[in-house]
Amino acid sequence: MSISQELKNRNQDLCELCNAEAATVEYTVSPKNDELIENQVAICETCLKAMEDKESGFHWRCLEGSIWSPYASVQALSFRILNQFKKEAWAGDLISSVDLDESTIQWALSAFEVKDVHKDAFGNVLETGDNVVLTQALNVKGTNFTASKGTVVKKIKLVHDNAEQIEGKINDQVIVILTKFVKKG
Numbered sequence: 001m002s003i004s005q006e007l008k009n010r011n012q013d014l015c016e017l018c019n020a021e022a023a024t025v026e027y028t029v030s031p032k033n034d035e036l037i038e039n040q041v042a043i044c045e046t047c048l049k050a051m052e053d054k055e056s057g058f059h060w061r062c063l064e065g066s067i068w069s070p071y072a073s074v075q076a077l078s079f080r081i082l083n084q085f086k087k088e089a090w091a092g093d094l095i096s097s098v099d100l101d102e103s104t105i106q107w108a109l110s111a112f113e114v115k116d117v118h119k120d121a122f123g124n125v126l127e128t129g130d131n132v133v134l135t136q137a138l139n140v141k142g143t144n145f146t147a148s149k150g151t152v153v154k155k156i157k158l159v160h161d162n163a164e165q166i167e168g169k170i171n172d173q174v175i176v177i178l179t180k181f182v183k184k185g
């Protein structure tokens with residue numbers, strides 16, 4: 001992994017999170033993906049590993065320093081990691097003592113937004129294996145068959161890349177159904 005000298009210069013070649021080890025990784029704080037220096041944090045291998053391993057709360061006491069960084073990207077990343085440990089007293093205290101911009105907090109917390117939640121016509125969350133009932137008659141594409149309102153579709157599957165679609169069997173045929181036409185059974 002490479003890291004720009006410009007980014008390293010921000011913290012004298014040290015990791016902007018732990019301030020202890022050499023910065024070797026250019027980390028872009030999602031959901032930003034353009035590699036502008038203001039979206040990046042210079043981090044070390046240890047911090048990168050600790051981020052992947054969510055159980056290393058002890059390591060993250062270093063955020064008590066980094067959260068006060070003048071750079072929004074470092075604040076956002078620090079806040080994001082802290083938020084994972086907010087049930088621990090030290091992290092909870094720190095979260096309540098900092099005064100970050102609303103936009104930075106939003107940036108930090110955007111990592112926790114759950115995307116692509118499948119919901120039925122009434123807003124109930126659908127999961128693979130659920131049974132649903134059709135809330136209106138549906139023409140089944142490619143057949144002459146119409147599934148009547150009230151038809152029970154058992155053990156649906158969620159369509160992964162589309163939160164508006166599920167798959168289910170009607171008349172022994174697997175079809176794609178729009179979530180807005182079903183009710184969780």
Ligand SMILES: [Zn+2]
Pocket residue numbers: 015016017018019020021043044045046047048
């Ligand atoms: Zn580090």
